[in-house]
Amino acid sequence: MKRDCRWVNDRLAGFREGWLEAPERAEVEAHLSACEACRRELEADALLSAALAERPPVEVPDVSWSDVRRRAGLADRRPILGRLAWAVPAALAAAMVGVWLSTPRTPAPTGTTVAAADDAPRLNDAFLLSSSMDAAGDPHRVLLALGESVQ
Amino acid sequence: MAAGETVLDADGYDVERARDGDPSAFDRLSSRHFARVYRFAYRMSGDAELAEDAAQGAFVRSYRALGGIRDGQSFVKYLYRAALNLLKDEARRRSRKPEATMDGPERAEGGSAGPEGSLAVRERDAALHRAVLALPEEFRTVLVLHHFEEMDVEEIGRVLGIPEGTVKSRLGRARARLREQLREWLVG
Numbered sequence: 001m002k003r004d005c006r007w008v009n010d011r012l013a014g015f016r017e018g019w020l021e022a023p024e025r026a027e028v029e030a031h032l033s034a035c036e037a038c039r040r041e042l043e044a045d046a047l048l049s050a051a052l053a054e055r056p057p058v059e060v061p062d063v064s065w066s067d068v069r070r071r072a073g074l075a076d077r078r079p080i081l082g083r084l085a086w087a088v089p090a091a092l093a094a095a096m097v098g099v100w101l102s103t104p105r106t107p108a109p110t111g112t113t114v115a116a117a118d119d120a121p122r123l124n125d126a127f128l129l130s131s132s133m134d135a136a137g138d139p140h141r142v143l144l145a146l147g148e149s150v151q
Numbered sequence: 152m153a154a155g156e157t158v159l160d161a162d163g164y165d166v167e168r169a170r171d172g173d174p175s176a177f178d179r180l181s182s183r184h185f186a187r188v189y190r191f192a193y194r195m196s197g198d199a200e201l202a203e204d205a206a207q208g209a210f211v212r213s214y215r216a217l218g219g220i221r222d223g224q225s226f227v228k229y230l231y232r233a234a235l236n237l238l239k240d241e242a243r244r245r246s247r248k249p250e251a252t253m254d255g256p257e258r259a260e261g262g263s264a265g266p267e268g269s270l271a272v273r274e275r276d277a278a279l280h281r282a283v284l285a286l287p288e289e290f291r292t293v294l295v296l297h298h299f300e301e302m303d304v305e306e307i308g309r310v311l312g313i314p315e316g317t318v319k320s321r322l323g324r325a326r327a328r329l330r331e332q333l334r335e336w337l338v339g
Contacts, residue, residue: 065181
């Protein structure tokens with residue numbers, strides 16, 4: 001099959017680097033033998049290859065992993081706990097709040113003092129923060145989701 | 152174990168140690184590979200600041216993903232993919248093709264003025280840098296990985312998760328486009 005210049009052009013790199021399968025290679029060779037423009041293009045690809053091979057230098061900034069880790073707020077890696085380990089205690093905390101809020105208040109027996117709802121035990125904010133926050137987490141989102149006020 | 156095997160397995164060893172919580176292991180991985188990931192990101196974006204962010208981000212992501220990375224080869228592959236994804240995310244945010252900046256020639260080592268030959272080479276390199284940045288992202292990626300990161304076709308296919316035939320096709324078309332863009336530099 002006779003191939004046009006565009007088809008051959010897209011395969012000149014493969015032709016030079018030896019990637020082409022035998023039938024394609026034969027078609028490129030046949031075209032090159034009859035097309036001066038594509039032969040010049042083949043020479044240009046050789047020059048381009050040479051320029052690319054020189055790999056113009058790139059100055060690399062001096063960055064250490066400890067700097068990156070500190071900026072990203074990454075904790076030391078724990079072999080057993082995975083990235084989502086925080087989600088389990090957070091889910092438990094949320095479930096506990098939900099249970100507590102939905103528990104009906106039973107009237108106290110006569111003579112017994114019952115603490116008002118506002119005085120009822122609340123989940124510790126510090127516990128929520130420590131268990132709900134991963135390296136990039138926002139503690140405020142957790143608190144807002146639970147209806148807590150944000151200081 | 153032979154000396155050659157030890158060198159080839161260094162990444163695998165450090166990945167395993169890092170997974171087990173050894174902080175110095177990831178330090179070694181970072182020292183070994185940061186420069187190549189940065190250069191890749193820089194050649195892909197032409198933006199030194201973005202390249203630094205993408206390279207750092209790639210290491211942060213790989214650190215978090217260590218539990219799922221099985222060996223040294225996978226680690227390197229993950230780094231490149233992470234850097235590429237971060238660059239793509241940024242490109243989408245900016246909603247424009249990455250543009251060449253004069254950061255290229257200025258950041259290059261040995262950039263001081265020299266004899267006319269050096270100036271011509273620097274101008275050619277600047278033109279090459281701009282032409283590479285002007286390539287469609289899928290062509291630019293395979294070209295940078297092959298010609299600048301010295302990956303062979305098989306490796307590129309593994310890193311990008313595409314068939315070797317696709318790598319070859321994209322490389323061929325990338326070089327055809329570069330020849331077109333750089334004709335004035337390539338014609339004898």
